[in-house]
Amino acid sequence: DDSGLPPLMQELTQRLLSHLQGLDRQVQEIDKQIKQLARQSQVCRTLEQVPGIGPITATALVATVGSHINEFKNGRQLAAFLGLV
Incomplete structure (x- = not known):
């Protein structure tokens, strides 16, 4: 080996x-x-239609929020919950 x-x-x-x-x-x-x-989750497939959201982000979001999605009045509350605003 040189x-x-x-x-x-x-x-x-x-x-x-x-x-x-x-x-x-x-x-x-x-x-x-x-x-x-x-691919097996309808919610993930729907989320993936948003530009910039792929399988990893979609599954992470579903795992984080889960069935509590209806507790948020709007997207801004969800974003605040995730620490995005």
């Missing part, structure tokens, strides 16, 4: 790279599961 790194550093770098690749696979799998969950 990287110029000592063998110990090469081994540590390879271990770190393998760990990062494993984390990347886990993130991809979780992302896939979230997208599947969002």
Whole structure:
């Protein structure tokens, strides 16, 4: 190997790279599961029609607000509840 790194550093770098690749696979799998969950929920599909809201935001909003959505008189109250205003 002509990287110029000592063998110990090469081994540590390879271990770190393998760990990062494993984390990347886990993130991809979780992302896939979230997208599947969002497809199964009519509320999520409706939320995704709003520009800028994708599966992650839609499922997070549904998880946060849940069935309490009717307790908000308007969008401004919901935004305040979420800390957006």
